[in-house]
Amino acid sequence: MPLPPPAPAPPIQRNLDSPADQALSKIVDLLLEDGYGFTIPAWEGDAFLKISNARGALTDLTISDQGTVIWEYRSARGGRVDPVRLITVTLTLLDPEAKIARPELPSRDGRVFILNAASHALFRCGLTTSRHHSDPDAFTVLTVTNPSEPVRGAVDITDDGELTWQVRAPHHRDGGLVLPDIAGSISLALLRAQHHPSHA
Numbered sequence: 001m002p003l004p005p006p007a008p009a010p011p012i013q014r015n016l017d018s019p020a021d022q023a024l025s026k027i028v029d030l031l032l033e034d035g036y037g038f039t040i041p042a043w044e045g046d047a048f049l050k051i052s053n054a055r056g057a058l059t060d061l062t063i064s065d066q067g068t069v070i071w072e073y074r075s076a077r078g079g080r081v082d083p084v085r086l087i088t089v090t091l092t093l094l095d096p097e098a099k100i101a102r103p104e105l106p107s108r109d110g111r112v113f114i115l116n117a118a119s120h121a122l123f124r125c126g127l128t129t130s131r132h133h134s135d136p137d138a139f140t141v142l143t144v145t146n147p148s149e150p151v152r153g154a155v156d157i158t159d160d161g162e163l164t165w166q167v168r169a170p171h172h173r174d175g176g177l178v179l180p181d182i183a184g185s186i187s188l189a190l191l192r193a194q195h196h197p198s199h200a
Contacts, residue, residue, distance in 0.1 A: 035197035067172025081161030
């Protein structure tokens with residue numbers, strides 16, 4: 001007699017006791033106050049969301065159970081990547097209170113190589129920049145940090161215009177930024193880059 005087919009795997013459920021789940025819920029509450037909306041897939045351990053209504057932006061946030069926060073940002077304009085927006089977002093994440101002087105931003109006219117423009121502008125205002133390849137076939141990555149505020153983590157920018165901010169949440173074993181600071185930095189970065197919430 002043949003065995004019955006296996007039962008389908010149950011969907012992954014939220015883990016309300018997880019520090020990642022609790023951190024993400026707090027960030028959702030804070031960003032809702034600024035008008036942003038979300039889609040939140042189910043998760044287990046790590047927590048994940050997409051900001052669904054930042055006009056002109058594609059953006060995801062992941063918080064690991066170990067306390068690593070990764071915010072991914074990309075313009076929804078595809079090949080038309082504006083280096084000024086990437087510079088503005090980076091400066092907001094690494095120096096939200098504008099303690100360091102802002103650089104003269106590259107002209108929006110003409111074709112500007114993304115990493116050259118970003119690297120030059122961010123280095124001139126005192127941030128640390130370095131370029132690397134994760135492997136020979138990968139995009140070049142510009143990593144940017146603020147030496148005067150290492151707790152603000154690092155921003156990676158690829159030469160095709162994707163930006164990733166990695167920082168620690170308070171439940172990280174070494175501590176990290178408070179959740180209102182993380183949420184506020186993301187919201188401010190989106191607003192300064194003209195990605196206002198859409199209420200359609």
